[in-house]
Amino acid sequence: MTVTGSRSWLLRLVIAFGFAQAAVSMARPAVSYRALSLGADERAVGVIAGVYALLPLFAAVPLGRRTDHGRCAPLLPVGVVLISGGCAFSGTAGSLAAMAAWSGVMGLGHLCFVIGAQSIVARQSAPDEQDRNFGHFTIGASFGQLVGPVAAGFLVSGEDGAMGRTSALALVVSAAVGAVSLTSLWRIEHRTSGAPARERPRKVPVRRILGARGVPAGIFISLAVLSATDILTAYLPVIGEHRGIAPATVGLLLSLRAAATIACRLVMTPMIRLLGRTALMAVTCLLGALLCGGIALPVPVWALAVMLAALGFCLGVGQPLSMTTVVQAAPAGARSTALALRLTGNRLGQVAAPASAGVIAGVAGPAAPFAMLGLLLLVAAGLGMRTPTPPGGRGVRPTGGGTPAFPGTVQKPQPQHSPESFPDRE
Template identity: 80%
Template sequence: MRHGSSGPGRTWLLRLVIAFGFAQGAVSMARPAVSYRALSLGADERAIGVIAGVYALLPLFAAVPLGRRTDHGRCAPLLPAGVVLIAGGCALSGAANSLTAMAAWSGVMGLGHLCFVIGAQSIVARQSAPAEQDRNFGHFTIGASLGQLVGPIAAGLLISEQDGAMARTSALALTAAAAVAAVACTSLWRIEHRAPSSGTGRDQGAVGVSPCSSEAENSGNPVRRILRTRGVPAGILISLAVLSATDILTAYLPVVGEHRGIAPATVGLLLSLRAAATIACRLVMTPMIRLIGRTALLVATCLVGGLLCAGIALPVPVWGLALMLAALGFCLGVGQPLSMTTVVQAAPDGARSTALALRLTGNRLGQVAAPASAGLVAGVAGAAAPFLMLGVLLMGAAGLATRGGLRSQRTIGTPGAKHAQKAHAQHRAG
């Protein structure tokens, strides 16, 4: 079955990528703007770490309940709800005049991003045949990378340090981010395939999340059972490490730029260069998987990414920093889509949205703990020290993948994938 043919029309994935691009663009524009606005209000490195951590605090508690709801319901309503929360969090962060208020609205923004991502990932899992999942999740995450490419550039162009204008211009950037988020709603029409009637069973060979799973089915798949499933914990931890690297890079590169005399516009270009390299990686990810395999690719990219993160702590010139960030962006592009596929394929039937939500819970736990730890480290050892911490975290993820914690079944081109894809196609045809 060709890409895009299993959803409502042939454009559902493209429209989902576009919507994700705008939603992620708003968040990627807002995150450095929040850091600059907090700096203008007198925040130090520790306060920046706390504000970045609060972004993930509400999602930490909401992810699993949202995932379990999605396992036996529709995914699409989470998308506009997420957009509203992102836009509101951005706009209210721009209007806030205290660090406490900024932290609170940053948390609202994070909750909106979580709602959008759980709904969108579950749609991709439901509407993709097994052998299409690496590719479709890779294409889906291109939307995030596009947002991460454009957002920091836009923030850097709007924010100015001259004549004490940082407070005003960072507020302007946050207001613009809210408008960008609202545009995401324009591509969310008929994005989700309607569930079959209750009398129609789903083929057990299909990997997609069952939209008509009952409470009884989900009660047989408790969280502890999902977490004990081989491949799920490794996928969660690798995703945590990769996202923590991206998140701290976004939050702390402005701080590093302040210490090294790098202008906000240049910092925005550096962050966007990292995102562009991530897009390039995801465009060629399927051939790389075929060439060296999923596990080897994860190990290599986490290891090299860890070394590059540690290198950012060195006092290199801007051109050297640009080269390192481009290579780092390419390496970080692998972890997120492959961890999604790993978790979806390893999770029990009828609980895949919950498994994806557990993966997002791990991500948000990392987004709470990593910035808080980074703030402590930066307060003691300087603004570049968090990147050394990230290097250790990514190397640990490489070691986890090396130990064989990831399942490699049903990858592209394997007999299992072809059999499952055939079953999925037969189910759709029926």
């Protein structure tokens, strides 16, 4: 099997990721509501949201190292089990400390799944297919983010005394939803993807990976975009409580954001052809910064819906294109580790951003974290403008005589192109 063969593996991976992400997206707001029912304030909600990323912060690079020199697929079922277990036990936890611990388990499971899945996409995609395949892959995440909050919103009741029970029910249901993804994980990795032990390259130092031009910018852009998505998920319920917006409406608003993200990724290829990868990342981060600032204002629900839809469209660009940027900028033989470092940056943002948001919300009100996100995305826009576009526009590395992007990857021959063949050339 080569990277040019059937892409049924990609469809099944998207389906599995959709269910796994739906479980997490359903559980995150449910965790916030359950924490509120147990007496948590804005600071405590921020701490619990941050713990979700704490264990993955330390586990990402070792998992990436393992994946660089072995198979990716075993990480997927392990991730699903941890996600489902974290969701279920969060629903039965009787204290904020226990909820924080199981939230961390859920985050570790999500990390395992994402590292394995992203490495499979990068390993089994030809260089000129990576933008498209990463875009399609992240549609699974967007679909989960579309369905999960709606389901949580309809299951959680805002009535006095009922929120604790209904949020626990939502968490148990999310565990079952996550387990469904196991049905799509059969034969998802090509047997030729792994390299024999004698062909495995030496470990590339982390310093060298981070020193590759384009890798730090890709990591920070991903961090900023994910932090925006994460704080939206965790703090929109808090804003809803303060502004009198029902949990079901909050779920619909979060799902509207996710639907706009799906729409963005369906049209990403023509947008790249029109603007180029670098300009597209920078422009969408800049617009996202302005929209986050708008959410902090006391606007009516219809205006909030419009801004969330536009913000979802803008946030849809950063994740898949930052994956391609990091993969193509990283040294050969260290692509999974580079993706893991990108995820480490994501998790660092998921620890620091909610904790900072909790402090800011406690001082300046629950809408203030969105102003902080605006500043973060503004910095990402500036870095996006400085992200290099390698020769060939899409960052396609020459394959003749070079080391494949991953051990055992079969890459298709790259024909000679005229400058017109590369719409991303700047």
